Amino acid sequence: MNWLISKIQEIFSELSSFFATPMFEIGNKQYSLSLLVTLLLVIFAVFWASRFMSNWLKRGVLIRIGLDRGTREVAAALIQYLLTVLGLIIVLQTAGVNLSSLTLFAGVLGIGIGFGLQNLASNFISGLTLLVEQPIRVGDFIEVDNLLGTVENISIRSTTVRTQDGVFVIVPNIRFVENNVVNWSYRDPRCRLHIPVGIAYGSDTLLVSEALLKAARQDSKVLNDPSPRVWFRGFGDSALNFELLVWINQPAESEPIKSNLYFAIERELGLRGIEVPFPQRDLHIRNLGEIKPLLQQNGSIESGNGKASPPELPLPEPKRSIPIASNNMTLRDLLRRISYFQDCTEVELLQLIEYGYRQLFPADQIVCEEGTPGEAFYIILRGSVEIFSKRVEQYIATLNEGEFFGEMSLLMGIPRSATVRTLEDSVLFVIERNDLKRLLQEHQGLADQIAQKLMERQQTLLQMGILTGFSEETPLIRIRKRLQTLFGI
Structure with a gap:
């Protein structure tokens, strides 16, 4: 039994000496495996503490101050990065690392980042630009490269965007710096929607305008100020081209609002007997009197030969708008x-x-x-x-x-x-x-x-x-x- 205990003590002694044996030296400071493990644990604790502190500030102090969601996210991110950098500096100096001795190493690392990690470096700098300048913020409704959605998170390397279908897309930050970005929520969230509508020729244009405006004002998400407007865009091939313009302050709901407006427009036009025409072409035949005998000779024979002429079908009359009853005045x-x-x-x-x-x-x-x-x-x-x-x-x-x-x-x-x-x-x-x-x-x-x-x-x-x-x-x-x-x- 004593032999076993002594053997275990010998193993622990050898392990202790192995962990305590210097492995390399930086700036006259020798580093052993135990010191490296301790440093890694402390560095992990610094990252965890900085993240915990930034989340606590974001969910507590910053909300009580009255900051909006985007400003809270930016402030919390900057605080987290600042606490992380300060914590690492303190840990390294406490461990006896001479930071001035790391200058050459940092220079070599910078060259490596410049050549081998260009995309990562670009996204890192772009992330800092987004956090400082704030062209987009968390909660903004944006459009970039045909991607439409709400900003959920902005980190140093990438930004998370939630599309209208509920899909989360990770977008590299460099795309927000190099490409044109449409921020529907920037400063003023109000935006104007354009609803094109084609109306049959012969319709009362003022009655059409009244129907479109009534449909717009039935939707509670459409703003009264600025008021809805109706533009007559021109004469199309098969229809009179109108456009309903409405203002909203919920750009993320633009597609559902458009759908509701189209439903309301269809209902209001139907109540007034106003038609939305199909694309059509009118064929006009000149000298029909001269062509008709030829058609009868080639396309029809006397009934005695066993064939009958095809019946002449009457041309359909053009549809007309249903008149408004006298008790339903416009x-x-x-x-x-x-x-x-x-x-x-x-x-x-x-x-x-x-x-x-x-x-x-x-x-x-x-x-x-x-x-x-x-x-x-x-x-x-x-x-x-x-x-x-x-x-x-x-x-x-x-x-x-x-x-x-x-x-x-x-x-x-x-x-x-x-x-x-x-x-x-x-x-x-x-x-x-x-x-x-x-x-x-x-x-x-x-x-x-x-x-x-x-x-x-x-x-x-x-x-x-x-x-x-x-x-x-x-x-x-x-x-x-x-x-x-x-x-x-």
């Missing part, structure tokens, strides 16, 4: 019923429709209140409202579909003279002051038309005190000046 028709806009051109009416928006008001909800500034006027598309005066506690009127209210307060800049409340769930078309201001600035002749129509209500304006004073000026000039002051035209 916004154009409703706007023309308002005396101030009945002489508007098609372009002016289109802009009014583009600037306005639909809003649902539940039953028994106050739309506008007596004494408040007139910031909008309303057209009732569905439902009904009640107009009454709180001040004198008197019922005034009930308005139904197709009727409007609030235009006088908006045009003259006077407080509301009554309160309006919905009697049932109602959909109102709303045109706000800023939108009407933009229209009048672009079409100043419209302001003169409105002034002429307001003159027809001269007695009402006198009772409101709007035309008092300035006796040397005519009422029309006073109204024009008031419109110019209110709308900056």
